[in-house]
Amino acid sequence: MHMESFSEGYRALVIGASGGIGAALVDALRTDPRCASVTELGRSTSPPLDLADPVSIEQAAAELAGQGPFHLIINAVGVLHSDAFMPEKRLADLSHQQLLETFQVNTFGPALLLRYFSGLLDRQRGVLAMLSAKVGSICDNRLGGWYSYRASKAALNMLIKTASIEIKRSQPNAVLLALHPGTVNSNLSQPFRGAEIGRPAADAAHDLLRVIDRLGPEASGGFYAYNGEALPW
Template sequence: MQMDSFPEEYRALVIGASGGIGAALVEALRADTRCASVTALGRSTEPPLDLTDPVSIEQAAAAVAGHGPFHLIINAAGVLHNDEFMPEKRLADISQAQLLATFQINTFGPALLLRHFSGLLDRQRGVLAMLSAKVGSIGDNRLGGWYSYRASKAALNMLIKTASIEIKRSQPNAVLLALHPGTVNSKLSQPFRGAEIGRAANDAAADLLRVIDGLGPDASGGFYAYSGEGLPW
């Protein structure tokens, strides 16, 4: 995958680089001969970036600023379930602890990424993309359930849309995107037949990069599927 819309020797940064899609994005970007550098951040990197720790987010942004400005920043981190909880099937399953844990990683942490990393974008061609989810679409919600995850991704979409309006005033070439990667064979999707129905992470990464490569400033603030299709809010 060659990112032709970016300048020769463009610089990329991937947050959540240890996850299935994050690692595949790092691999794909490093394989692009036009990409000069790929900075990978996550909880186990140096500097570490933990979406539940606001100080680590601010410190990581300051630590990597010298490697920028970045032409592409992607946040691939997210949570659907963990050892303590699974997606809620009904209202009776909702708990404050699960809501807080889900929003911390899917919404609150990314909000701080917008705050601290958007200023690191290159002013001529700068894209900041975050992995959202089609189930975060209010208009497309036909099945119900998954309260915390759906709501956290819907809120993330609003943050991206709102930030795109503000950032356009000072960085008119900036592109902020919410992207749906589809069902991918990863740890996130394993309890939901991910290995059976999901695509390989490398395929998902290639699709996402292809969508990013084809979108300019007019698309900023939008919500797109891996196919390039615009999704309803």
């Protein structure tokens, strides 16, 4: 893997590095001879970061400020299901608790990442990418269902778009991206035939990094698939 758009010795930060795609992103970045360091963040790292814990997000950003600036920051954390719930198939399945837990990880936590980590981006070439999902596209919703997940990702996309407008004023070279990784063989997709229809996390990671490498400040605030296709809102 060679990220040509970043300067020699660029620094990367992966949030959610213990997950399937997160771990694959770390591995791919560490094979790039141009990458000087890859910092991993998650609930078990030092400093710890838990998207359900706002204090940990602020503290992690403060602790890592001295290691920056970072040229690439990727958030690979997301939740579709848990031991307590599965995606809703109909309105009758909606649960206040499920909505809260899904939005906490997919939307509220990432919103605070935007707040606290965008200032750690390198001024010459800094990319902050968040894993979103094509099912978060309102225009592309043809099947219905999956209320919490769809809505939380649609809200994430709006946060990224809105933040990109503000950040461009003070950091014109910053690039904020919402990225759809496609169906990947991971814990997230496992209950939905992920092992059969999903591709390896390593392939997804390389695809996502290739997309990031091609996009400049003019793409900031955009929503893109792993193949580079711009997705509808």
